Amino acid sequence: MLSKADNQLLTQTDPETPMGKLFRRYWIPALQSHELVSDGKPQRVKLLGEDLVAFRDTEGKVGLIDERCPHRGTSLYYGINDGCGIRCMYHGWKFDTAGNCTEIPSEPTDGKFRQSIKLKSYPTKEVSGIVWTYMGPPDSQPDFPEFYWMGLPEENKLVERVWQECNYAQAMENDLDFVHAAFLHKAHGTQEVEEGILSSDLGIDPDHPLVKNPPVKQAVQDTNFGKRCIAVGIGTEEENAFMEIHYIFPFYTYPPRFGGEDGMWHAFIPRDDHSTWTWDVQFAHDRVIDVQAQHDRRGLKLDEDFRKQINAENEYNQDRELQKTGNFTGIRGIANQDHAATETMGTIVDRSIEHLGTSDLPIIHMRRILLQQVKGFQEGQEPFALENESLKTLYSDGLYDDNQKTWQQAFPLKEQFDLKRQPVKQ
Numbered sequence: 175m176l177s178k179a180d181n182q183l184l185t186q187t188d189p190e191t192p193m194g195k196l197f198r199r200y201w202i203p204a205l206q207s208h209e210l211v212s213d214g215k216p217q218r219v220k221l222l223g224e225d226l227v228a229f230r231d232t233e234g235k236v237g238l239i240d241e242r243c244p245h246r247g248t249s250l251y252y253g254i255n256d257g258c259g260i261r262c263m264y265h266g267w268k269f270d271t272a273g274n275c276t277e278i279p280s281e282p283t284d285g286k287f288r289q290s291i292k293l294k295s296y297p298t299k300e301v302s303g304i305v306w307t308y309m310g311p312p313d314s315q316p317d318f319p320e321f322y323w324m325g326l327p328e329e330n331k332l333v334e335r336v337w338q339e340c341n342y343a344q345a346m347e348n349d350l351d352f353v354h355a356a357f358l359h360k361a362h363g364t365q366e367v368e369e370g371i372l373s374s375d376l377g378i379d380p381d382h383p384l385v386k387n388p389p390v391k392q393a394v395q396d397t398n399f400g401k402r403c404i405a406v407g408i409g410t411e412e413e414n415a416f417m418e419i420h421y422i423f424p425f426y427t428y429p430p431r432f433g434g435e436d437g438m439w440h441a442f443i444p445r446d447d448h449s450t451w452t453w454d455v456q457f458a459h460d461r462v463i464d465v466q467a468q469h470d471r472r473g474l475k476l477d478e479d480f481r482k483q484i485n486a487e488n489e490y491n492q493d494r495e496l497q498k499t500g501n502f503t504g505i506r507g508i509a510n511q512d513h514a515a516t517e518t519m520g521t522i523v524d525r526s527i528e529h530l531g532t533s534d535l536p537i538i539h540m541r542r543i544l545l546q547q548v549k550g551f552q553e554g555q556e557p558f559a560l561e562n563e564s565l566k567t568l569y570s571d572g573l574y575d576d577n578q579k580t581w582q583q584a585f586p587l588k589e590q591f592d593l594k595r596q597p598v599k600q
């Protein structure tokens with residue numbers, strides 16, 4: 175449970191809010207590289223409550239700029255992208271990717287006046303087929319985060335972004351919730367899946383350790399990337415199943431996976447306070463990923479704005495017969511199941527009236543570090559710094575081991591993630 179004031183602090187990320195300012199101190203995935211073509215159609219992308227437009231210029235450079243033209247506010251999304259810049263359709267003012275005004279054809283002489291015009295623009299960086307941006311003060315830009323999957327061959331990965339119709343915090347809380355898999359994602363019968371694939375579109379096999387033992391023992395560790403959440407379930411008569419979820423401050427996660435299964439990384443980027451860009455990178459460690467199987471099991475069908483066609487309006491295509499015979503929800507697609515659970519709370523859930531249990535431990539820790547950090551940040555403390563030597567080797571793993579062992583013995587934290595190794599920024 176949170177006070178109403180803390181719930182606001184947690185969930186509001188517009189430019190002038192404390193959490194909004196803190197989030198702007200981290201690198202953010204904005205859109206996929208292939209969405210932008212040189213001199214092609216610009217794309218609208220709203221981030222942290224700001225209406226932005228992305229375009230790729232003649233030389234291939236990506237601009238991420240304010241949607242509103244600084245002259246009189248017409249949307250630059252409708253502008254003309256050619257000759258190394260984007261030109262407003264209203265009076266022809268033109269801007270480069272850095273937001274410099276390069277032409278004002280509507281003025282008789284455009285020298286000094288033109289130089290005084292600056293369009294808001296954010297720096298971008300293209301890594302692993304994703305355009306990333308940094309929206310904070312230029313002199314506070316952190317190192318670019320080098321996540322483990324960035325080092326894998328492109329054919330081992332599948333990247334997806336989707337417009338989720340709720341606040342980022344409840345979308346992310348769902349990722350840190352071990353226990354929901356045993357209900358929301360439970361398939362009633364054994365599922366035929368290819369090697370490395372966690373589930374079918376119906377859900378996860380009832381014998382999978384994530385589903386088999388819902389009241390698992392849980393623990394949370396402080397690490398130099400954020401939180402490591404651990405769950406211990408019953409594997410066999412002699413063995414326990416040891417699982418982990420990583421929460422990387424402030425909005426990235428690795429959901430639980432067992433050794434041999436394809437991995438998954440998420441980012442939950444506020445679009446505004448009522449919607450989220452949920453990024454999903456699935457990665458096979460040492461083989462080409464099965465794109466079709468992964469798409470099918472997640473089950474998302476998106477329109478050209480990345481909104482879901484299976485949504486609250488059509489009740490997520492819930493099938494009551496399927497709910498009796500096929501799976502726990504009657505909804506097909508693991509991602510649709512997650513979205514149905516989090517969106518039907520309302521776009522910003524009222525955390526002052528919830529009832530958290532012991533199974534919600536990782537969520538309590540996630541909120542705690544976010545609120546501690548944002549309150550410290552308001553008092554002048556530097557944001558939590560991420561360390562690339564740690565991020566490069568981090569992903570979620572899971573294993574079976576002797577049930578006489580504690581999780582600390584069977585599944586200890588690797589040395590490189592020890593909190594004491596976090597660099598102190600001056």
Ligand code: FES
Nearest residue numbers: 243245246262265
């Ligand atoms: S409003 Fe854009 S050029 Fe006038």
Ligand SMILES: [Fe+2]
Nearest residue numbers: 348354359512
């Ligand atoms: Fe889920």
